[in-house]
Amino acid sequence: MSATEIAAAITRLWVQLYTIRMPADLHETRRAEIEADLWDHQSDAQENLTPTAVVAMEILLRTCLGVTDDLSWRFEAMRARRTGSGGRRRPMLELSLRQTRWMGLCGLIGGILWAADIIYFVRFDPTNGVRDYGAIALPLLLITGLLGFWAQQRADFGKVGTAGVVLLVTSLVALLAMNVLGYVSSIPPESLLMNLLGVAFALLLAPGFLLVGIRLTGAARVVPFMIAFVFLVWLFLPRLLAHSFPLVATWNRGDSPLGVAFFSLVAIGLALTGYSVFRRAAAGTTPHQ
Amino acid sequence: MRRKADELIPLEISVLEAALALERRGIMAFHGYSLAKVIKTATDRRMLTAHGTLYRALHRLEQAGLIEAFWEDPTEAERERRPRRRMYRLAALAAVALSRARAQRRGTAGKLASLDEEPETT
Numbered sequence: 001m002s003a004t005e006i007a008a009a010i011t012r013l014w015v016q017l018y019t020i021r022m023p024a025d026l027h028e029t030r031r032a033e034i035e036a037d038l039w040d041h042q043s044d045a046q047e048n049l050t051p052t053a054v055v056a057m058e059i060l061l062r063t064c065l066g067v068t069d070d071l072s073w074r075f076e077a078m079r080a081r082r083t084g085s086g087g088r089r090r091p092m093l094e095l096s097l098r099q100t101r102w103m104g105l106c107g108l109i110g111g112i113l114w115a116a117d118i119i120y121f122v123r124f125d126p127t128n129g130v131r132d133y134g135a136i137a138l139p140l141l142l143i144t145g146l147l148g149f150w151a152q153q154r155a156d157f158g159k160v161g162t163a164g165v166v167l168l169v170t171s172l173v174a175l176l177a178m179n180v181l182g183y184v185s186s187i188p189p190e191s192l193l194m195n196l197l198g199v200a201f202a203l204l205l206a207p208g209f210l211l212v213g214i215r216l217t218g219a220a221r222v223v224p225f226m227i228a229f230v231f232l233v234w235l236f237l238p239r240l241l242a243h244s245f246p247l248v249a250t251w252n253r254g255d256s257p258l259g260v261a262f263f264s265l266v267a268i269g270l271a272l273t274g275y276s277v278f279r280r281a282a283a284g285t286t287p288h289q
Numbered sequence: 290m291r292r293k294a295d296e297l298i299p300l301e302i303s304v305l306e307a308a309l310a311l312e313r314r315g316i317m318a319f320h321g322y323s324l325a326k327v328i329k330t331a332t333d334r335r336m337l338t339a340h341g342t343l344y345r346a347l348h349r350l351e352q353a354g355l356i357e358a359f360w361e362d363p364t365e366a367e368r369e370r371r372p373r374r375r376m377y378r379l380a381a382l383a384a385v386a387l388s389r390a391r392a393q394r395r396g397t398a399g400k401l402a403s404l405d406e407e408p409e410t411t
Contacts, residue, residue, distance in 0.1 A: 032373060033321060034344070036371070036374040037322045040371075040374075044326070058337065061339070063340055065342065066343070067341060068341070069342045072345060076349075
């Protein structure tokens with residue numbers, strides 16, 4: 001394989017990359033245009049007896065120097081296509097009536113559990129194990145809700161949203177595992193396993209919420225952004241600054257006013273989101289009945 | 290700064306000028322690579338215009354209705370045993386848009402020159 005062919009192959013690969021998931025006509029037009037250009041360039045170089053290395057370098061430079069324009073073209077073309085077809089990206093929260101009811105129910109149960117948990121914490125001994133049911137219930141509810149979103153909207157959720165959901169689910173599974181393993185006396189909180197779970201949870205939760213928030217539309221995106229923000233400010237940054245890993249400390253036990261505020265926010269967010277979606281569905285604006 | 294929708298950037302002006310130059314030579318339909326070559330010669334550049342930059346400019350000009358794009362006859366490409374080219378030709382509006390863009394450029398240059406000539410007040 002000559003240097004020119006390698007350079008041309010790199011250019012073709014780049015075209016495939018930046019036209020990925022574009023409408024077939026746009027993708028095919030650009031691919032064919034570049035293919036013809038590469039052929040003309042090489043044919044012209046042969047006629048002029050240009051050294052192969054020079055031609056390869058020219059092709060590579062033409063590709064590299066055009067990267068930003070390629071990406072801008074993709075953005076412009078996709079936007080024009082969406083606008084031209086009169087369609088906009090379907091919001092993630094357009095769920096079926098049954099799913100919306102399920103989401104509302106999740107929010108309601110989560111809210112009740114957490115309210116009970118907070119009341120119990122305030123009135124009784126915070127070390128009592130009963131209140132830990134709430135700590136397990138919340139991640140379960142979140143996972144259920146998020147998986148519901150994911151399953152329903154995967155086609156429109158895009159890579160960013162899918163990555164966010166994967167991060168969220170992973171982090172919440174880590175949280176759940178921490179809670180469950182916390183009852184196993186042979187696994188001390190300072191063990192390597194618990195540390196790893198704690199770090200995974202701390203590192204993945206906020207980016208997960210942020211990525212999901214990016215893909216949401218309208219006011220609904222405030223909820224994940226707010227959760228990620230509170231999480232970062234309250235838990236992650238101070239602990240990083242204080243070098244106080246492991247993160248399996250009692251953050252999720254609501255034993256600080258900020259902890260209570262955090263979980264209240266999560267519960268309220270879930271309940272409000274579920275309620276707003278329920279209202280929209282009841283008003284008949286949901287497309288999937 | 291965001292450009293106006295009907296404003297031509299220098300590369301788009303160069304593309305239209307290159308296309309006019311080709312037309313004057315009797316080449317009424319041209320492809321991307323031929324344009325890149327004419328632009329390179331006319332502007333004394335060492336390199337051909339980057340793929341992304343050139344085809345994005347062509348796409349914008351097409352969207353603006355200043356050039357028309359079409360696929361060449363497949364038999365011609367088969368006969369020459371090469372990929373089929375996407376061809377372009379100037380639209381009727383192109384000459385007007387080009388002269389307006391040139392006038393704008395001259396206007397801006399004139400204003401800048403007059404700024405240079407003004408005596409300093411400080």
